[in-house]
Amino acid sequence: MAEWDLRSYRRRGLEKLERELLASLPQEAYEGSRVLEIGGGIGALQAELLRRGARSGEVIELVAAYRRYAAELARDLEVEDRTAFRVHDLLAEPGSVEHADVVIMNKVICCSPEGIELVSVASTLARKALVLSFPRSTWPLRIAVRLQHLLFRLLGRKYRFYVHPFEAVAAAATAGGLLRSDSGHGAVWEHATFVRPD
Numbered sequence: 001m002a003e004w005d006l007r008s009y010r011r012r013g014l015e016k017l018e019r020e021l022l023a024s025l026p027q028e029a030y031e032g033s034r035v036l037e038i039g040g041g042i043g044a045l046q047a048e049l050l051r052r053g054a055r056s057g058e059v060i061e062l063v064a065a066y067r068r069y070a071a072e073l074a075r076d077l078e079v080e081d082r083t084a085f086r087v088h089d090l091l092a093e094p095g096s097v098e099h100a101d102v103v104i105m106n107k108v109i110c111c112s113p114e115g116i117e118l119v120s121v122a123s124t125l126a127r128k129a130l131v132l133s134f135p136r137s138t139w140p141l142r143i144a145v146r147l148q149h150l151l152f153r154l155l156g157r158k159y160r161f162y163v164h165p166f167e168a169v170a171a172a173a174t175a176g177g178l179l180r181s182d183s184g185h186g187a188v189w190e191h192a193t194f195v196r197p198d
Contacts, residue, residue, distance in 0.1 A: 006069040024182040024193040029129045033101030039108030043070040050079040057083040101128040123176025133191040137165045
């Protein structure tokens, strides 16, 4: 998957949803700032912000296999001296992650039953903005989630996909003192940006 992500980025750049995420950020939020991408995979979003004027970036991941491909992408974009990759469980040790001006979680909270708790932690780490994308809580997706859980249980696989209501995600973000500044959705995914008032 990590190799496919890098190949896809090299061929086509950011996906539409990812472009929308970055477009929702005011330039003053990331220019000269530290960016943290949680569950960032190859770290494409923080790397793009580094190209656009961010000072430094860090990718936090649970899967070590992404490290090599994140390093390749950073070299491709000539930002390797300003980015770091760390394998870390944020929920287990939230205090060991440095605060960032911008925190990004793209398609992350759907991979954990503790997705809402992850948003809460991320909101406390964001000094200026928190940007999220996650699946919409529609009835077809909720049915698909139940079927996926059943199938993967029968197959003996551990991975589960989760759908969290937008209201719960927003409540977790705003509880940390952020205010929603932007949101949007497509057929499957939605995104929201929360900023800290001056």
